[in-house]
Each structure stands twice: as structure tokens, then as C-alpha cells.
Amino acid sequence: MFNKLSRRAGSGVALTMAAALMLTACGGNGGGEAGGTPDPNEEVTLNFTWWGNEDRAERYNEAIALFEEQNPNIDVNGTFMDFPAYWEKRQTEAAGGGLPDVMQFDYSYLRQYGQNGLLMDLTEYVGNGLTTDTIEETLLATGKLEDQTLAVPTGYNAWSLFENPALIEQAGVEGYEGGTSWEDYEAYMANVSEAGDEIWGGTDYTGRIQNFELQLRQEGRELFTEDGQLNFTQEELAEFWASASDLRESDAVIPGRKLEEVAPKSGFGANLTASEMTWSNFMGGYLGDTGAEDLTILAPPTSDPSVKDLYQKPSMLHAVGAQTEHPEAAVALVDFLINSPEVGEIFGASLGVPASETALEGAALEGPELEVKEYLDSVSDRIGEPPAAPIVGYGALENTFLTLGTSIGLDAITPEEAAQQFFDEAAVTLGS
Structure with a gap:
């Protein structure tokens, strides 16, 4: 069934939050009127938070200053922290019913917060304070849950x-041509590993759940069923992990022990592998890690070039807390951050390629950022409908998948044992 697939640790945290979220599943739109623009005579203070580093903070602070200049009655208190601490803080706030007015949001947590009424439904503001027709519909859909618009990419x-x-x-x-068969990509990795001195063709891609998802989508399937259960069998998962056994045993991919030595960098970031599969917005980070002057971004392998196996994933979204007392002002800030050409110029593609056409026009992408945009344009024929918003507990399962894949690469566990452990944990996480 499965071909062989790279290993790269995904950014995220495995937090179990459902219990805390259930404490505050009360929803609501705060004290403002439904829809419309903020009252210019009302003095308003908004709390806005995001995750990231100092560079991102400087950009956000510049955008906030511009927003406050255009909306002199609105003050924005901006705060930020690293990704794990950010979601720990949100968990605490969710339990206490005090989420910020506006939040940078991650796709993986949309269902966890949205289904418990912790995010404000923005539907009534669309076209009435919030412009969304600048965003492609399939991408815009990633911020929706059932009939509600809970976040905007x-x-x-x-x-x-x-x-x-x-x-x-x-x-x-x-080099690899890009977009050819899995067998072609495996042969490419083997050629590089055989010819290179302490250089490998790639990493064991069966360690990433996204590569498993990619092969499932190439078969017309998704990771999860509509009711949030696993859409594959334990035997299929074991087969997937076992499919890379020859690559591991022949050292066609970098050995797991070498990856442990260079962590937290990936093999690609440490200049030990010639290729790696991950999200396209890793370009900047990879350039920094490798010190390379140039990197090439290509389409991943496919078992069927006619299948729409890829999808536009929001690198991040913006959402409004359901308890905000200033919904119109909060929506105005979201609209500004999403659509303003000036904000597009400030951020470029550092938050992913801008989702809004107006922000993209202001971004004036060049260099590596333009290469990423050109890559996304080049795979447009492979872009299909996105999967439903990640199930509650997806982050934990993603981390388990990665941990088990790493253990297989270190010969600490067999693919069959790993598949059993994954399904055991999934049964607890999914309540099945």
C-alpha cells in the first residue's frame, strides 16, 4: 500500500486542554453591537498577544503603532512569548475565562477552543467591518468550524x-527534479548518500505524520474520519513505518544517532542532508541554520500527479476572544493586521505568504520570500481542499508520531510495536 517516506521535528506542544476549556464554554460576543465598525469616540484598550521572537515583536509593534495612529481612540497592549509558553498561558486563561481580545492563533488549536465557545464567531462582521473577499475561499475555510468563522488566516x-x-x-x-514518484526520490537519496562524504540524501520521512497524511491524501483519504477517529488501521501504520526499513538499513537516509547529535537542528539545517520535507515557510529558518546562500524548494513526491494531495495550511491565524468587551474594535484590529498593505510591507512573508491580496501587494516579496511564493504558485494544480480543522488532541498525537518514528530510526522499537503504542495512545486521546 504505502511507498517509503523525512524526519523533521514539528514546532508545537502536546498539551491536553479539553478539561480546562470545558470550564468556560460559554461563548458570546461581549458587550458590543453585532457587526459594524468601532465608535471613534469611545476610548478602548485591547489586549493583543502573539508567539515569536524579538524580530516578530518589533514588526508587530510597528504595525500596532500604525493602527493606533489611524485609530487614535484605541490603545493596543501587545505581549508575546515563545510557542510552548504561549499555549500554556492560553490554557490558564481559558480555565479562568479571560482570553485576550485578539490572539495570534494556531490551526492545530482551532477546534479545541472553538467548539467550547471560547472564540468569537466573526461571521456577522464579514463584509461589515471585516474584509475577507481578499482571501482565497479554500484558505479562508481553514478558519471556519461548522457554520462559524472563528479565525482569519x-x-x-x-x-x-x-x-x-x-x-x-x-x-x-x-538534484531531485521535484514532484516525481516516491521511488525516484528514494533513488535520489541513495545516490547522494553513496556519493557524498558524511552527506546523506535525506532523512527518514516516515517520522513525520504530515508525510503519512500526504500519502493518504494521494489515495483520496484523510488522517481522520468526519467524526474525529483514525482513518487508517494499525496494520497500515506499521506498514508505512516499515516501508523505510531498506532506506534506514542501507544508510540511504541519515542515521538516527547522527540526528540526535545535531538536535535541535534537523539534519538538513546542520548541512548533513541534501534534502528534507517540511512546510514551505521554513525557508528563512533553514537559510539561517545552514548558512547557505541559496536553497531550492520543490514539490514533494507523489504516487499520482493528478491527485490534489497538497493544501494551503494557514501558517497562523488571528482570532478574537469570545469574552471581549470591545468586539468592533477587536475586529478592526484583525482586519488591519490581515488586509493592510502597510502591514504586508512590515512583515513580508515572515508570517507565511500573506493570505490577503491587499497585504500581498504591500509585501513586495523578493529573494527567498519570492521563491516561496513562486513555489506555492507552481504547485497550484496539486492544491486541494484542506482537511477539517484538527481534532482535539491532534498536537499530542503528532508529537507521539514523531517520538515513535525517532525511536524506530534508533532501532529502539519495531514498526509493529510503534503502531501498537500509537493506537493505544490514540484510543485514550480520542476516547475510542
Whole structure:
């Protein structure tokens, strides 16, 4: 059934939050009127928070200052922290009923917060304070849950394959063409690993749940059923992990022990592998890690070029807390952050390629950011409908998948044992 598939630790935290969220499943739109724009005579203070580093904070602070200049009656208190601490803080706030007015939001947590009424439904503001016709409908749908618009994507990316031309030249082999069969990609990795001195063609891609999802979508399937259960069998998962056994045993992919030595960098980031599959917005981070002057971004392998197996994933979204006392002002801030050409210029593609056409026009992408945009345009024929918002507990299962894949690469566990452990944990997480 399955071909063989790279390993790269995903950014995220495995937090179990359902119990805390259930404490405050009360929803509501605060004390404002439904729809419309904020009253320019009302003095308003909004709390806005995001995750990221100092560079992102400087950009957000610049955008906030511009928003306050255009809306002199609104003050915005901006705060930020790293990704794990950010969601720990939101968990605490959710339990106490005090989420911020506006939040940078992650796709993985949309269902966890949305189905418990912790996010304000923005539907009534669409076209009445919130402009969304600047965003492609399939991408806009990623912020919806059932009939509610709970968040708006600010940027997007898609699954991709990165290649380091300098390492390819050093190995003296041909680069990967991109978008060909899994067998072609495996042969490419083997050629690089055989020709290179302490350079491998890639990583064991069966360690990433996104590659498993990609192969399922190439078969016309999704990871989860409509009622939130696993849409594959334990035997199929074991087969998927076992499918890379030959690659691991022949050292066609970088050994797990070498990856442990360079962590938290990936093999690609440490200049040990010539290729790696991950989200397209990793371009900037990879350039920083590798020190390379140039990296190539290509379409990942496919078992059927006619299948729409890829999708536009929001790199992040913006949402409004259901308890906000200033819904119109909060929506105005979201609209500004999503659509303003000036904000597009401030951020470029550092939050993903801008989702809004107006923000994209202001971004004036060039260099590596333009390469990412051109890649996304090049795979448009493979872009299909996004999967439903991730199930509650997806982050925990993603982390378990990665941990078990790493253990397989270290020969600490067999694919069959790993599949059993994954299904055991999934049964607890999903309540099945």
C-alpha cells in the first residue's frame, strides 16, 4: 500500500486542554453591537498577544503603532512569548475565562477552543467591518468550524521539499527534479548518500505524520474520519513505518544517532542532508541554520500527479476572544493586521505568504520570500481542499508520531510495536 517516506521535528506542544476549556464554554460576543465598525469616540484598550521572537515583536509593534495612529481612540497592549509558553498561558486563561481580545492563533488549536465557545464567531462582521473577499475561499475555510468563522488566516504555506544545491554539487550527483514518484526520490537519496562524504540524501520521512497524511491524501483519504477517529488501521501504520526499513538499513537516509547529535537542528539545517520535507515557510529558518546562500524548494513526491494531495495550511491565524468587551474594535484590529498593505510591507512573508491580496501587494516579496511564493504558485494544480480543522488532541498525537518514528530510526522499537503504542495512545486521546 504505502511507498517509503523525512524526519523533521514539528514546532508545537502536546498539551491536553479539553478539561480546562470545558470550564468556560460559554461563548458570546461581549458587550458590543453585532457587526459594524468601532465608535471613534469611545476610548478602548485591547489586549493583543502573539508567539515569536524579538524580530516578530518589533514588526508587530510597528504595525500596532500604525493602527493606533489611524485609530487614535484605541490603545493596543501587545505581549508575546515563545510557542510552548504561549499555549500554556492560553490554557490558564481559558480555565479562568479571560482570553485576550485578539490572539495570534494556531490551526492545530482551532477546534479545541472553538467548539467550547471560547472564540468569537466573526461571521456577522464579514463584509461589515471585516474584509475577507481578499482571501482565497479554500484558505479562508481553514478558519471556519461548522457554520462559524472563528479565525482569519494571516499567511499560508504548503508541504514542500527543500534541497541544498551546495551539498548536491559537493556530492557530484544530479538534484531531485521535484514532484516525481516516491521511488525516484528514494533513488535520489541513495545516490547522494553513496556519493557524498558524511552527506546523506535525506532523512527518514516516515517520522513525520504530515508525510503519512500526504500519502493518504494521494489515495483520496484523510488522517481522520468526519467524526474525529483514525482513518487508517494499525496494520497500515506499521506498514508505512516499515516501508523505510531498506532506506534506514542501507544508510540511504541519515542515521538516527547522527540526528540526535545535531538536535535541535534537523539534519538538513546542520548541512548533513541534501534534502528534507517540511512546510514551505521554513525557508528563512533553514537559510539561517545552514548558512547557505541559496536553497531550492520543490514539490514533494507523489504516487499520482493528478491527485490534489497538497493544501494551503494557514501558517497562523488571528482570532478574537469570545469574552471581549470591545468586539468592533477587536475586529478592526484583525482586519488591519490581515488586509493592510502597510502591514504586508512590515512583515513580508515572515508570517507565511500573506493570505490577503491587499497585504500581498504591500509585501513586495523578493529573494527567498519570492521563491516561496513562486513555489506555492507552481504547485497550484496539486492544491486541494484542506482537511477539517484538527481534532482535539491532534498536537499530542503528532508529537507521539514523531517520538515513535525517532525511536524506530534508533532501532529502539519495531514498526509493529510503534503502531501498537500509537493506537493505544490514540484510543485514550480520542476516547475510542
